[in-house]
Amino acid sequence: MKLVIDESRCKGCNLCVLVCPYGIFQEGSELNQRGIAVPRLDRPERCTNCRLQHLYGRLLCGMCQMICPDQAIRWVEEEPFEPHSVVVEF
Amino acid sequence: MSRVEFMQGNTACAEGALAAGCRFFGGYPITPSTEIAEHMARALPKRGGVFISMEDELGSIAAVIGAAWTGVRAMTATSGPGFSLMMENIGFAVMTETPCVIVNIQRGGPSTGQPTRAAQGDMLQCRFGSHGDYSTIALSPASVQEMFDLTVKAFNLADRYRVPAFVMADEIVGHMRERVTIPDAVEIVPRRKLEPGQLPFDGGEDGIPGFAQFGSGYAVHVTGLTHDERGYPDTMDAEAHDRLVRRLIGKIESARFDIADYEVENPDAETVFVTYGPPSRTVLQLLHDMPDEGIGHLRLRVVWPFPEFALSVFANAKVFLMPELNMGQMAREVQRHVDQPVIPIPKLGGDLHTPAELKQALEAYR
Amino acid sequence: MTAEEWYRADRLPHIYCAGCGNGTVINCTLAAVEELGWRREETVFISGIGCSSRAPGYILTDSLHTTHGRALAFATGVKLANPGLNVVVFTGDGDLAAIGGNHFIHACRRNVDMTVVCMNNMIYGMTGGQGSPTTPPGAFSTTTPYGSGEPAFDLAELAIAAGANYVARWTSYHVKELVKAIAAGMRTPGLSFVEVMTQCPTNYGRHNRLRRVSDMIEYLRTHALLVQKKERLVQEGKTVPDEMFTVGELVRRNRPAMGVRR
Ligand SMILES: Cc1ncc(C[n+]2csc(CCOP(=O)(O)OP(=O)(O)O)c2C)c(N)n1
Ligand code: SF4
Ligand code: SF4
Numbered sequence: 001m002k003l004v005i006d007e008s009r010c011k012g013c014n015l016c017v018l019v020c021p022y023g024i025f026q027e028g029s030e031l032n033q034r035g036i037a038v039p040r041l042d043r044p045e046r047c048t049n050c051r052l053q054h055l056y057g058r059l060l061c062g063m064c065q066m067i068c069p070d071q072a073i074r075w076v077e078e079e080p081f082e083p084h085s086v087v088v089e090f
Numbered sequence: 091m092s093r094v095e096f097m098q099g100n101t102a103c104a105e106g107a108l109a110a111g112c113r114f115f116g117g118y119p120i121t122p123s124t125e126i127a128e129h130m131a132r133a134l135p136k137r138g139g140v141f142i143s144m145e146d147e148l149g150s151i152a153a154v155i156g157a158a159w160t161g162v163r164a165m166t167a168t169s170g171p172g173f174s175l176m177m178e179n180i181g182f183a184v185m186t187e188t189p190c191v192i193v194n195i196q197r198g199g200p201s202t203g204q205p206t207r208a209a210q211g212d213m214l215q216c217r218f219g220s221h222g223d224y225s226t227i228a229l230s231p232a233s234v235q236e237m238f239d240l241t242v243k244a245f246n247l248a249d250r251y252r253v254p255a256f257v258m259a260d261e262i263v264g265h266m267r268e269r270v271t272i273p274d275a276v277e278i279v280p281r282r283k284l285e286p287g288q289l290p291f292d293g294g295e296d297g298i299p300g301f302a303q304f305g306s307g308y309a310v311h312v313t314g315l316t317h318d319e320r321g322y323p324d325t326m327d328a329e330a331h332d333r334l335v336r337r338l339i340g341k342i343e344s345a346r347f348d349i350a351d352y353e354v355e356n357p358d359a360e361t362v363f364v365t366y367g368p369p370s371r372t373v374l375q376l377l378h379d380m381p382d383e384g385i386g387h388l389r390l391r392v393v394w395p396f397p398e399f400a401l402s403v404f405a406n407a408k409v410f411l412m413p414e415l416n417m418g419q420m421a422r423e424v425q426r427h428v429d430q431p432v433i434p435i436p437k438l439g440g441d442l443h444t445p446a447e448l449k450q451a452l453e454a455y456r
Numbered sequence: 457m458t459a460e461e462w463y464r465a466d467r468l469p470h471i472y473c474a475g476c477g478n479g480t481v482i483n484c485t486l487a488a489v490e491e492l493g494w495r496r497e498e499t500v501f502i503s504g505i506g507c508s509s510r511a512p513g514y515i516l517t518d519s520l521h522t523t524h525g526r527a528l529a530f531a532t533g534v535k536l537a538n539p540g541l542n543v544v545v546f547t548g549d550g551d552l553a554a555i556g557g558n559h560f561i562h563a564c565r566r567n568v569d570m571t572v573v574c575m576n577n578m579i580y581g582m583t584g585g586q587g588s589p590t591t592p593p594g595a596f597s598t599t600t601p602y603g604s605g606e607p608a609f610d611l612a613e614l615a616i617a618a619g620a621n622y623v624a625r626w627t628s629y630h631v632k633e634l635v636k637a638i639a640a641g642m643r644t645p646g647l648s649f650v651e652v653m654t655q656c657p658t659n660y661g662r663h664n665r666l667r668r669v670s671d672m673i674e675y676l677r678t679h680a681l682l683v684q685k686k687e688r689l690v691q692e693g694k695t696v697p698d699e700m701f702t703v704g705e706l707v708r709r710n711r712p713a714m715g716v717r718r
Contacts, residue, residue, distance in 0.1 A: 009468055013475030013669050036474075066487065066631040069479025070469055074460070114537050140536045145562040149529035152522065152559075156502070156533025159520060160541070164533070182523050304518040304534065305541055307497040311464075311513055313521035322467060323513060323521075 003044040009072035012036040016064040099237040104129035106241030113139035114164035116153035122261040123195035126167040147172035161303030167193035181220030187252035195264040207440025208261035210415040225342035228256040228394040230366035234268035246279035292319040297341030350397035359386030361456040366390040369413040398427035459486035475669030477628030477654035488638035508548035508575035525556030528563040535715040543570035549590040564618035567646040567713040577656035585659030596663040621646030623707040627653040627676040646713030
């Protein structure tokens with residue numbers, strides 16, 4: 001699963017930055033179209049929910065989502081894994 | 091089979107409410123209305139209804155509006171000081187189109203005034219007392235029988251038009267005892283239901299939206315803020331506010347021909363008494379004592395929305411005389427609609443006009 | 457999102473300022489509702505007036521946004537007329553304890569079966585940051601420019617004294633604990649009162665050198681004293697700092713209640 005911030009809802013309060021135990025959310029610096037600095041995600045695949053939500057069949061940690069006052073954080077299904085041809089360069 | 095009983099006006103009002111299917115009463119004791127609450131406290135639990143004595147009148151009307159949204163017929167009864175406290179939430183009921191019945195057994199004001207004496211001093215307050223523009227329905231009983239009949243009617247009008255309806259009685263009809271005929275069943279006009287696909291605050295053709303009671307699965311948002319047809323707040327759009335307020339007023343005012351309820355006597359008369367509530371009894375006495383086709387009488391049972399067309403029934407009228415238990419509140423409204431002089435005959439202090447007093451006025455102005 | 461289908465998605469984003477705790481409290485309340493498995497068509501959210509009271513408008517159930525201070529009186533009517541409905545009230549400190557104080561104590565006394573969630577931001581938020589009955593002594597607001605000179609109400613204590621069956625207090629930072637407390641309140645017959653100390657960075661923070669959301673969160677975190685810890689302090693004869701507020705479950709009891717579903 002993939003962690004996403006809904007840019008149409010986020011107001012850039014950085015509460016998620018404050019609570020994520022993995023430090024995945026980083027204060028944003030660039031303003032989006034709505035004039036909001038949405039946090040950046042630093043290696044979100046480290047999030048327990050991204051990795052283990054399906055395995056456990058329930059939401060795990062979820063601190064960022066619960067505290068996000070703007071209902072902007074969610075996990076979405078990723079595209080099914082597609083094999084790419086790997087070009088090996090010597 | 092109907093039954094005939096001898097009872098007090100306030101009891102008849104409570105009996106009317108019960109016959110109309112009222113199953114929720116929220117109130118706070120106040121003279122001279124308390125007998126209604128006491129009667130409901132005894133009767134409602136036996137019929138599966140709810141009686142609750144709230145902490146004040148702000149709470150009474152609030153609880154009544156809340157109960158109404160669960161689909162039941164709900165009412166409260168009060169008098170001047172309590173009526174004043176209800177004003178903000180009466181506006182809320184208007185804005186949210188909540189059907190409910192508010193009985194005001196009027197007493198002498200301003201302020202605590204005369205708790206045990208009659209008055210008709212709240213006739214404009216029931217029409218204009220809450221802030222903003224709106225319209226409501228108000229009935230005025232003149233007998234114990236009408237305390238019963240008009241309370242039933244108030245519930246039907248409230249449900250039909252989705253508006254708070256007022257029974258504007260007073261200490262005289264509230265405490266008087268008379269013979270009343272109580273029918274086995276009364277006519278019930280139900281609230282029109284919200285149809286699937288319809289929006290909860292879309293007035294449709296007649297301006298009256300369908301009602302979706304809480305628990306019926308429509309997820310209705312009810313707010314006193316200016317809202318759109320979905321019920322969602324929309325407080326900055328001038329057009330949305332204009333549309334809503336005009337609909338709230340229009341749905342009542344355009345139905346005034348259907349809502350109207352009045353009696354006409356001697357339509358060819360040149361001198362016409364216009365009355366509502368107990369002062370009409372003095373006029374009836376006068377006309378009984380000295381029959382005179384030159385004296386007309388318009389007696390209103392529905393006071394608001396005001397049926398101005400009823401005045402033009404008196405094609406030959408030269409003057410309108412208005413005995414009221416106030417300083418001439420409804421006389422202002424009548425004067426708005428006619429070119430002839432409208433003479434207020436105020437009476438304050440709690441007693442009705444005597445026939446002699448009306449005769450005097452008649453001699454002075456006819 | 458937790459309880460995604462309980463939100464009126466077509467009304468989001470909501471009107472709350474960036475970093476306002478009210479949105480978090482709605483999340484937690486809906487998470488508790490999901491935990492209980494309530495059905496949407498049997499649940500009604502009711503509120504008065506204020507930023508906090510806008511909450512029901514964002515929830516996809518029947519919802520009643522009423523007049524300032526009167527939410528509990530409206531809710532009493534709804535619940536007594538139809539005990540089959542689950543009733544939750546959202547209110548603010550001004551709405552509940554100033555203009556609505558009388559309805560508050562009487563709803564607790566009657567112990568009407570509903571859950572009352574108060575977002576206590578210690579200020580009148582919606583009108584721009586005036587002092588409220590819960591503004592702490594010394595705190596600044598637009599109407600207490602020299603620091604509030606009045607003692608503040610302890611809303612949870614008030615609810616306990618007036619008779620509510622369940623009383624707890626948490627903050628909008630303690631989200632997991634808050635969900636548990638609200639759910640426990642919803643399970644308890646009678647009136648459940650959950651006070652949530654909530655950050656209002658815009659109006660409380662701005663006047664009290666807590667302008668950044670993280671500063672307000674730090675304030676809530678450091679001023680919250682777990683009730684068990686407080687009891688220990690008292691037992692040991694140590695002083696409990698004045699400016700701290702207790703958090704945790706404060707009362708759970710079984711006084712007779714009204715409007716309980718039969
Ligand atoms: C009868 C009445 N008086 C005053 C107001 C103005 N008013 C609106 S919101 C509010 C204060 C709300 O404060 P609180 O309940 O603490 O909620 P918050 O906005 O802080 O969440 C006031 C005074 C009103 N709407 N109605
Ligand atoms: S908590 Fe929500 S609104 Fe605040 S910055 Fe993070 S994603 Fe945006
Ligand atoms: S004023 Fe305060 S309480 Fe209101 S939305 Fe803004 S932060 Fe929240």
